[in-house]
Amino acid sequence: MLEDDTELADVLIQYLSKFNISVRNFEDPYLALSAIALEDFDLIILDLTLPGMDGLEVCKELVTKYDIPIIISSARSDITDKVIALELGADDYLPKPYDPRELEVRIKTILRRFNKNISKDAEEQKELFVLDEEKQEITKAGKFIKFTAAEFQIMSLMCKRKGFVVSRYDILDSCDLFNSDEDSGSIAVIINRIRHKIENNPKNPRHFLTIRGMGYKLVE
Structure with missing residues (x-):
């Protein structure tokens, strides 16, 4: 390369x-x-x-x-x-x-x-997290995960940008359920809920990472 x-x-x-x-x-x-x-x-x-x-x-x-x-x-x-x-x-x-x-x-x-x-x-080799936009589903290792609408929008964005840093602004800009800076505080709450659904240890996440000063990253 x-x-x-x-x-x-x-x-x-x-x-x-x-x-x-x-x-x-x-x-x-x-x-x-x-x-x-x-x-x-x-x-x-x-x-x-x-x-x-x-x-x-x-x-x-x-x-x-x-x-x-x-x-x-x-x-x-x-x-x-x-x-x-x-x-x-x-x-x-x-x-x-x-x-x-x-x-x-x-x-x-x-x-x-x-x-x-x-x-x-x-x-x-299969990906751990798979987004099926047509079915509006996300699976982890082939198993369906039930998300709320807000959780699904954030997780969908993270799946599409897997491996890249996604800022809070990106989330606000891309997810229509978050339409102002006033919603920014709730993003952390929703991400915490997502971690409880996808992480073995939500307090020490291995997949949905916080990149200090930059945003979040989904890794496998």
Whole structure:
């Protein structure tokens, strides 16, 4: 992976490791190109905004020298960048922000297309918390959890942004049952109720974490 956002890289590395997908990240494109020349990699996740060298130039060099599939991961909104990247030979383009689950699925799809090995453990690995938006249900390890409407809205948001920090503002902005700062105090109460439903020890949560000064994070 070539990604200079170390926080994002850490989240993706941690998430993908659950599916036995091992990831090394390089912030410096020159170091990355040196490593790729010496080692075998199954796939490259490439950010376009990198220090010292534009991601499109990196993409061009990779396509010219190596037969390695490339997923572009970029916050650039210019459609021209996407077109150029795909014309250069990138295999996929994933605009930021995105759900790590989508990256995982795209990695597996591309590796299958390139006949790369994916362990059965990675294929069979299931997520602990699963949101079914159509049924309006959330399960933990396959077991249905009954939530109130407010609990469900918060937990749904956390499932969609699993592994990322969600601020109180994000909750107020995304959950229509909370429509003002006056409701902010009740968020902590509801999260405490959620923890009693999903945690083995609500006083020492392992999954629904408080990130001091920033918000909350759902991890597995």
